[in-house]
Amino acid sequence: MSGANVLWQKYQETKDEGSWAELVSRYLPLVRLQAGRLALGLPPQVSREDLLQSGVLGLLEALQRFNPAQGVKFETYASLRIRGAMLDELRRLCWLPRALVKQMRELGKAQMALAGSLGREPTEAELAREMGVKPEDLRRIVAEINSSALLSLEETLFNNPAAEAPETAVLEEMAAAELATVIDKLPERQRVVLALYYQEEMTLKEIGLVLGVSESRVCQLHAHALAQLRAMLAEGY
Incomplete structure (x- = not known):
């Protein structure tokens, strides 16, 4: 069993804050990855930090909603959630009509x-x-x-x-x-x-x-x- 699977199993069984923090830390690079891709075309009024903040919220939502039993890889699921949260923030900032x-x-x-x-x-x-x-x-x-x-x-x-x-x-x-x-x-x-x-x-x-x-x-x-x-x-x- 991989380290990620062990961590998920531990969190599913205990729901303890330590496992939660480890999961957040493990998948934060997904937020930076999506922010880096979207930041290339940002207008002046939107900063990379805006994307990172909204992306972290998307990651937290993904961690809360994810069900390993569904057979979908978390990286794929979380990437869509993170990107969606970032695009929602961009819409909020009136970039995309x-x-x-x-x-x-x-x-x-x-x-x-x-x-x-x-x-x-x-x-x-x-x-x-x-x-x-x-x-x-x-x-x-x-x-x-x-x-x-x-x-x-x-x-x-x-x-x-x-x-x-x-x-x-x-x-x-x-x-x-x-x-x-x-x-x-x-x-x-x-x-x-x-x-x-x-x-x-x-x-x-x-x-x-x-x-x-x-x-x-x-x-x-x-x-x-x-x-x-x-x-x-x-x-x-």
Whole structure:
């Protein structure tokens, strides 16, 4: 049994403060790791210390909620909680517009609801009607999602582990395994768009040629995939 497993077992059995403190100390590097990655694009009004403080709260929440019996590695679970806490802090500091986050969630939920009821990918008109917006407003939302750096899978999901420290590579591999489960739930065309764009590094125009659709349609598929992924992750897929 590894040292981490022994420590978890001890804490589960005793709930003593000493074991708790050891767990916090052991996993604090996860907070510094996530803060370091997000700090690269921070605006002047947000400091790395802001991220570290919120990240520690995310770690504490992860320690309280984690259940080893579920078979999920704590590093993966905690990394998502820590990053989520940091992004919540950034939203609180008005960096990422709340309106865009709300619209993205609504788009993801509408996409999932319609795909379930229709048995196919919904059209733009159907999505707009489900969300209660005009088609032109939906197109604006899609454009904003695609242009938002914070929502880019290129940064959050598909970073190249080889270019990072060894511990980062391990976390990326664990996170990728969980994300693969969520991505597999997407409609086939959305999965293809994500694979071609982020893994094969094709342009939207090139993807359109492969799929036989317009570049604007590929842009829509890309935004819908991001929105649906976010919605599924938020709801525990």
